[in-house]
Amino acid sequence: MKICVYPLPPLAEPSMLRGTAAVVIDVLRATTVLTYAKHSGIREIVPVLDIAAAWQLKKTYPPGEVLLGGERQGLPIEGFDLGNSPQHYTPKKVAGKTLILTTTNGTVAMHAAKPARSVYIASFLNAGAVVEYLQNEENIAILCAGTNGKESEEDLLLAGCLTARWTARKNYQLNEAAKRVAGLWNDSIDAAALETLLRETTGGKAVLRLGLDADLVASAQLDTINIVPQLY
Secondary structure, three states, X not given: OEEEXXXXXXHOOHHHHOOOEEEEEOOOOHHHHHHHHHHOOOOEEEEOOOHHHHXXXXXXXXXXXXXXXXXXXXXXXXXOOEOOOHXXXXXXXXXXXXXXXXXXXXXXXXXXXXXXXXXXXXXXOOHHHHHHHOOOOOEEEEEEOOEOOEOOHHHHHHHHHXXXXXXXXXXXXXXXXXXXXXXXXXXXXXXXXXXXXXXXXXXXXXXXXXXXXXXXXXXXXXXXXXXXXXXX
């Protein structure tokens, strides 16, 4: 039984992912958004790499069925229905719809995970649900999105949360990155402490500079949603 953490998508070569259950993490904010969206009744999630692809793909769906969501430089994309703020994905807006999402880092990681046998979305909101759902998997790969090619402290913290919780249940073999991140987490961290930690991360500071304090608060909720979105 093995858990491998990849702090950045390029570190997860396709051969390393084949046969694994992959978990994609982009705490601030893509995977948090998708957890909210699924909880709010979104029917389908389709990650794409660029804006043009999102517009083109929308044309293949019946009118009114698709929402375009995402960001560039942290801000909503002109002409899109939704940005990358979790609390905007309410049942009234998204229930029953297909979401085509493109973000700077998160959707890149989602595409990198495609060679895996199955691909799931993790955030702090559904961390407990992910641990429960995948507890019988023997080969787990955790892909962190990072930020513009650099490791994100908030993504590594969630990877550590998942790894620590799984290893508390069973004796997994860990790669070096998994060993490193497991030490970042302890069970005394609650939602209040988590919010404080996120505010001190590079990603958290970037979100706050954009005036998106509510996004950070929404991303710091812990074990509040019992849903595990599956992409592939």
